[in-house]
Amino acid sequence: MEWERRIAEKVLRDKNGLTEAEFLASYRSGDYPRPSVATDMVIFTVMDQKEENYRKLPEKELCLLMIKRGGHPYLGCWALPGGFVRPTETTDEAARRELQEETGVGQVYLEQLYTFSDPGRDPRTWVMSCSYMALIDSSKVQIQAGDDAAWASWFGVQCKMAEKRGETECWELVFSGEDATFKTVLEKKSKASFADSKVVDRGGLAFDHGRIIAYGLERLRGKLQYTDLAFHLMPEYFTLTQLQRVYETILGKGLPAAAFRRKIAPLVKGTQQYTQNEGHRPSRLYRKNREGN
């Protein structure tokens, strides 16, 4: 068939009589306005809080990395790390590059969250943000925290509903870091996602980053339940109680130990090592089960 031969040879011609190669060679990009596209990253980790009693286990806290803005707009506010995407890379690659620059950590879990595109979200110009969530193992964080950037800092986050008026919910993100503590207030519809929320009071946060962070948290909580995401927040060897604390910290509620262990059992592999010098019965160390479901 003549027609099939043409497809095979890629010489289909358009209404101007051009082949695809000819078309592409003559193509000039139109005059559509183009936005800048940046990646913003919600880098989560779970850190130990100060210890109180030599016997008690340390409390854990969900933390994220932010950077203090040294220029306008939002001078002095805290913002998510990020940067512009280059024409030679995917947004994934851009995010990984930024992450490397910002934290020095390369091999971390990275997941695209959502693209925020409100035309006014950056007062300078039209900038869309393709947001990402990164999960970092707490032991690696200890090395990197306050590494070079005097302006980067880890903040504990808590997200809780403050008020409910009919279908509209009012949520508070509370950030507590060494250098600052502040609160961001968001509003959203009951069934809606934080991707569709509205910032009511930025507090000390820059841009629309409150929405991004709240959505990142929502995603993290959701996926925690039916994936093995949590292991990206753990060091190689950990106790089941540590793992349980990480779940509890992220979900914001306590879990029954027996049920937790049953559920998590197929995902972990026990070792012959135990914790020591802890003021109580030693705990077996586990690691992630690679093969098992």
Next chain:
Amino acid sequence: MEWERRIAEKVLRDKNGLTEAEFLASYRSGDYPRPSVATDMVIFTVMDQKEENYRKLPEKELCLLMIKRGGHPYLGCWALPGGFVRPTETTDEAARRELQEETGVGQVYLEQLYTFSDPGRDPRTWVMSCSYMALIDSSKVQIQAGDDAAWASWFGVQCKMAEKRGETECWELVFSGEDATFKTVLEKKSKASFADSKVVDRGGLAFDHGRIIAYGLERLRGKLQYTDLAFHLMPEYFTLTQLQRVYETILGKGLPAAAFRRKIAPLVKGTQQYTQNEGHRPSRLYRKNREGN
């Protein structure tokens, strides 16, 4: 405090001595290259297939809308409907605008899926695609199908794993429409999402739209289990068997009727109306339960 007063009055000055207002007035966007950003839409509906027997219920099929390309590149291939985002709108608004233009339907469920950003995904120039999933009630579709665009057509889709080599899975998307039937082959890692898949053989599909469609399907299947998404695919009144068929069609497997009805019960509200003239026992008509969880 002087400092707090400055914050309150928004007269913080940057290292050049500018206030935020002064900075923004003098801001000139840098020379970073900018991508075009388009929205692409996976518009799903569930349609009845031809009836065979006056007694039997029609089989259902998951369908999506595609448009035949009339110009290069990918001349003659089928592509997802979509278009460029304008500087005055969000990607959501752009998607809704395109949807309105394409199908004439306004009030439909719309959800952002993923932003695809491979630098080479469009051979013309640097174009990112912020993809969306739309769900349309099948009864509305009947009116719109083949409305004006001779080049728009509904295709039945099926997605199934074809082969598994170690950690790499090979998947086939099979499209069957009135005007054409073809197959797209994708590859992905076992645990990975289709957002990270690779098109191995486009078949008759344009661009990287196979990835987008497969990811849309993955999202739809996932959310079907724990949300009330399915109701967006239903007309106002429906039987529980119809609802069940929609679930089965999307999930690609049969479900036990008794368990399905128990699970779905709190989401629906029975009416006093029944189907008629169906060659078998009439079925009660239900509608979505607005209040109940």
Next chain:
DNA sequence: TAAATAGTGTCTCTAAGACAATATCTC
């Protein structure tokens, strides 16, 4: 009456939550 779907009751099995009982370390 046959064909076909509609709708419900019950049994089993699994998993989650509640809770108690036991184990074992360090100071």
Next chain:
DNA sequence: GAGATATTGTCTTAGAGACACTATTTA
């Protein structure tokens, strides 16, 4: 031994799947 956590066993309950049984319509 006291204090604290680790770990397991058991009971109850909720929900999913299997399956059978009954109900109801039309040609």
